[in-house]
Amino acid sequence: MARVAVYGAGSWGTATAVVLADAGGEVALWGRRPELVRAINVTRTNPDYLPGVVLPDGITATADPAEAADGAEFAFLGVSAQQLRGALTGWAPVIRDDTVLVSLMKGVELGTDLLMSQVIAEVTGAGPDRIAVVSGPNLAKEITARQPAASVVACRDITVAERLQQVLHTPCFRPYTNTDVIGCELGGAVKNVIALAVGMADGMEFGDNTKAALMTRGLAETTRLAVAMGADPQTLAGLAGMGDLIATCASPLSRNHTFGANLGRGLSVTQASAVMTQTAEGVASCVSVLDLARRHAVEMPIAEAVVGVVKDGVHPRTAVKGLMERAAKPE
Ligand SMILES: NC(=O)C1=CN([C@@H]2O[C@H](COP(=O)(O)OP(=O)(O)OC[C@H]3O[C@@H](n4cnc5c(N)ncnc54)[C@H](O)[C@@H]3O)[C@@H](O)[C@H]2O)C=CC1
Numbered sequence: 001m002a003r004v005a006v007y008g009a010g011s012w013g014t015a016t017a018v019v020l021a022d023a024g025g026e027v028a029l030w031g032r033r034p035e036l037v038r039a040i041n042v043t044r045t046n047p048d049y050l051p052g053v054v055l056p057d058g059i060t061a062t063a064d065p066a067e068a069a070d071g072a073e074f075a076f077l078g079v080s081a082q083q084l085r086g087a088l089t090g091w092a093p094v095i096r097d098d099t100v101l102v103s104l105m106k107g108v109e110l111g112t113d114l115l116m117s118q119v120i121a122e123v124t125g126a127g128p129d130r131i132a133v134v135s136g137p138n139l140a141k142e143i144t145a146r147q148p149a150a151s152v153v154a155c156r157d158i159t160v161a162e163r164l165q166q167v168l169h170t171p172c173f174r175p176y177t178n179t180d181v182i183g184c185e186l187g188g189a190v191k192n193v194i195a196l197a198v199g200m201a202d203g204m205e206f207g208d209n210t211k212a213a214l215m216t217r218g219l220a221e222t223t224r225l226a227v228a229m230g231a232d233p234q235t236l237a238g239l240a241g242m243g244d245l246i247a248t249c250a251s252p253l254s255r256n257h258t259f260g261a262n263l264g265r266g267l268s269v270t271q272a273s274a275v276m277t278q279t280a281e282g283v284a285s286c287v288s289v290l291d292l293a294r295r296h297a298v299e300m301p302i303a304e305a306v307v308g309v310v311k312d313g314v315h316p317r318t319a320v321k322g323l324m325e326r327a328a329k330p331e
């Protein structure tokens, strides 16, 4: 039986703990608020993030990072991307140097433009064989309802990816291995930005043609960036790319889509932020994504339009007009 730690008792950390426990793992779920940890252990639910979902017996919550790390083969990291560096700096001293660090996050660090695997490497000094990523079309609520889903587990060391696949494999959750860590991470981070754009289109009551155009051209610009950064374009055609883009852009459960829809309906960024209780990673990461694009001389017009709306106060309708007025070009 695998002994694993999950750091972050939010929506996705908790849902991942459920998958790991369903797969037979003994799971220590670290939460930063002792009152939530107590509530999880007493009620066997996470009332703040996944109310109504009964947590399997294999999960024990703790507020002590050392207790969570004790004997863990894998440490899954599930806080919001902009908080990872600070949080991991606190946990790193208690995590054994043979524990594999697994990013659950879909964001790019502001200021450094680093992917989460790169932040993990920088903070802990771990090599590529100790850093992995889980990414794919995995909306937490559907996962905890045990609806059939697939995902990607990526590590440069395929044997580590295969072991990770085993510890996450359940009758409802089917992980595929990959060694393209950067491609998987970029697929996850950039689809959040595209989902903001699709959400805006929904909020402005545009129809499916608009959404299909944004998703398809969004995937094209994601793939351009990923290839420029050394990823395999096939990764972006898979679950961590197209798969996650479809789920996130289509689902009202997506926080990024919801945030974008509120902007499209006319809310300001401040108003849209005020009604969010969970993380919408694209809102911060769009800036780092665009930065990466500029550094790698890659055109990302949709990401640029999203940054215009989210950071520079451009009206979503003006942003659409800007996209439509771009010079005509071959596909
Ligand atoms: N919810 C979902 O369906 C999925 C989410 N993800 C990704 O997982 C990551 C986490 O998202 P969610 O769990 O959904 O967000 P969430 O908003 O539900 O939870 C975030 C968690 O991070 C914790 N946290 C925030 N700042 C912290 C800090 N400084 N120190 C320690 N803990 C801190 C919060 O207490 C909370 O437990 C994101 O990158 C998201 O893109 C990936 C796949 C699915």
Ligand SMILES: O=C(CO)COP(=O)(O)O
Binding pocket: 106, 136, 137, 138, 139, 140, 192, 195, 244, 247, 248, 253, 254, 255, 256, 257, 279, 280, 281
């Ligand atoms: O990553 C997700 C699904 O795969 C969740 O998307 P949101 O963060 O937009 O809810």
